[in-house]
Amino acid sequence: MSTDKITFLLNWGATPYHAPIYLAQSKGFYAEQGIKVAILEPNDPSDVTEIIGSGKVDMGCKAMIHTLAGKARGFPIESVGTLMDEPFTGLVYMEGSGITTDFRSIKGKTIGYVGEFGKIQLDELTAHFGMQPSDYKAVRVGMNVSESIKRGDIDAGIGLENVQMVELEEWCKATNRPTTDVKMLRIDELAELGCCCFCSILYIANAGFIEANPEKVRKFMAAIKKATDYLFEKPEEAWKEYKVYKKVMDTPVNEKIFERSFVYMSPDCANVPRDWNKVTNYCKRLGIVSNDFEPNFTNSFLSWKLDAQPEDGMAKQQAIAEYQKQVSQKGGILDGLKPQLPTVAAA
Secondary structure, three states: OOOOEEEEEEOOOOOOOOOOHHHHHHOOOHHOOOOEEEEEEEHHHHHHHHHHHOOOOOOEEEEEEEHHHHHHHHOOOEEEEEEEOHHHHHEEEEEOOOOOOOOOHOOOOOEEEEOOHHHHHHHHHHHHOOHHHOOEEEEOOOOHHHHHHHOOOEEEEEEEEOOOHHHHHHHHOOOOOOOHEEEEEHHHHHHOOOOOOOHHHHEEEHHHHHHHOOOEEEEEEEEHHHHHHHHHHHHHHHHHHHHHHHHOOOOHHHHHHHHHHHEEEEOOOOOOOOHHHHHHHHHHHHHHOOOOOOOOOOOOOOOOOOOOOOOOHHHHHHHHHHHHHHHHOOOOHHHHHOOHHHHOOOO
């Protein structure tokens, strides 16, 4: 049965960084392109690549490492763009937990992870630091990392700087603890990856859907780009509109998450080949993909000029880290504090 709708599955429940997807709906940008988009939320985020890969849903968003692993498992999926680029990801813990800046301090601790790849990453890191997987207790907590830390069920858990760290910082404020008690051991630094891009959130699609509906994909990305431009040009207005359209966004914690997510949002929505190459090599190292694996991404559905990218993104990451410290302490884009990131001259 044919339909003029595109079904689109989020990587988890609606989150502040999903703003462009919902703003394209509320602003009528999908309608301008002549498409209708049904935005869906998963019951279990672990099912997203399988659902899209099986063709039960046309498009969606998912982290880069899961997109690569999905193809390696035989699911025909491909990234057609980037929503959020290089969010800092790592082991989130609280001061006083017994965990320190030395990764080996996780010995004897209980560590939470979201999905199976988090466990694979942790186990590989233990070998990297001369330890065994049996040196720590792993607990799969799904999307409840912050709550599990608050309850004391785990000593630390894998999370994002712009989501789980924010949730814990707000909890600290409510319980009269300093927000600096929230710490992170970044996985990209521990594993010496040179990027945080394995958790970049992508726009992905079923390969069969792409082949049969290339114009729909192109129109979807055009609407997303227009919503992204609106987000960058008028962030305060965009956030207000998002809160009205998606009422669950209207909380103080979500406002903080929006501000901390802003610097990671991709202005040109493009896949970055440099990052794909690094994460593909990392996945080979983890044993997730084969040595002859070819990454599954394309920028062919983006009709605008793409931003120039540096060969090494470390300067950008350092600038982001400094900016996020300021956002944590003083407020961010909604208070007029704009990111000042290194620029790259176009080739």
